[in-house]
Amino acid sequence: MSVITLLQPNLILGATIFDLTPQILQKYNINGLILDVDETLVPFKQREASEELQRWIEQIRQATPIWLVSNNISHNRIGNIAKSVDLPFISAAKKPSRRRLREAAKAMELPVEKIAMVGDRLFTDVLAGNRLGMFTILVEPMIDPLVAVRSHPIRDFEIWLSESIGVSLVANRDNVTKSNNS
Numbered sequence: 001m002s003v004i005t006l007l008q009p010n011l012i013l014g015a016t017i018f019d020l021t022p023q024i025l026q027k028y029n030i031n032g033l034i035l036d037v038d039e040t041l042v043p044f045k046q047r048e049a050s051e052e053l054q055r056w057i058e059q060i061r062q063a064t065p066i067w068l069v070s071n072n073i074s075h076n077r078i079g080n081i082a083k084s085v086d087l088p089f090i091s092a093a094k095k096p097s098r099r100r101l102r103e104a105a106k107a108m109e110l111p112v113e114k115i116a117m118v119g120d121r122l123f124t125d126v127l128a129g130n131r132l133g134m135f136t137i138l139v140e141p142m143i144d145p146l147v148a149v150r151s152h153p154i155r156d157f158e159i160w161l162s163e164s165i166g167v168s169l170v171a172n173r174d175n176v177t178k179s180n181n182s
Contacts, residue, residue, distance in 0.1 A: 006130045007122050007162045009138035014171030017041060017118065017139045018056050022063035025116070030064065030135055032110040034101055036119030037070040037078055037089075043144035047077055048084040057085045067104035069093045071124060096127040101134070122158040122167075138169070 011028065013019055017040055025033075038044050041053055049057070060066060068089035070078045075091045082089035088107065093100035105112050116135040119125025120142070129136040141152060163169055 001130075004166045006127055007165075007167045008130070009122075009126045009136045009169075010116075011135070011137045012169060012171040013137060013139045015140055016142055018052065020060070020118065020137065020139070022060065025060070025063055028116070028135060030114065030116045032105070032108045032115040033060065033064050033066045034069050034104050034115060034117050034129075034134070035066060036095075036117075036121070036125045037068050037081055038072055039141040039143070040118060040120045040125070040139055041068070041142060042081060043142055046144070047080050049081055054085055057087065061087075065108045065110070067108065069095070069100050069104050071095050095124040096131060098128055098132045101128055101132050105132075105134075121155060122162050 011024075017035070024030075035041060042049065057066065066087050068078065068082050068087050070089065070091050071093050072078050073092045078089055078091040088104075090100045090104060095101070101117060102112075105115050108115065112133050113135070116137050117125055117129025117132075118137040118139060119129075120139050122138065126136045126138055141155065159169055
């Protein structure tokens with residue numbers, strides 16, 4: 001597998017996770033979701049789910065099982081967020097390691113090909129999901145509305161480096177960058 005293939009998301013949402021719908025999951029035959037937490041679901045310092053996130057989770061959980069898998073080492077913080085949306089979680093996952101993603105997939109009793117790894121980072125979320133053969137979805141970071149300007153230097157570097165080696169990160173009209181079979 002080439003570096004480009006490993007960093008290329010299957011789907012670039014071009015928006016926050018709230019634009020991921022049951023219809024999109026159905027279109028790509030996704031039967032399970034593994035979600036990153038920090039800046040995918042909540043701003044970095046937030047300790048529980050917003051009402052909007054709780055509503056989104058309720059809508060999505062009707063279509064598919066969901067697990068939270070975070071690199072954040074604060075078991076307490078990630079646990080509070082998971083509890084606020086009543087979801088199982090794994091913290092300190094060390095993505096792009098595949099080990100914790102495999103654990104979540106096994107708990108869902110689904111083949112990895114039917115699970116989407118959703119996150120805001122290429123070198124952790126997308127890379128881990130692609131290494132395991134999951135469908136990968138890149139979302140825009142969730143930003144605290146009270147923070148006027150939020151810098152994402154690591155994410156910006158990941159995007160710059162990935163594009164410089166040939167990864168396509170432009171969401172097109174259908175939000176698809178490659179087929180699920182690529």
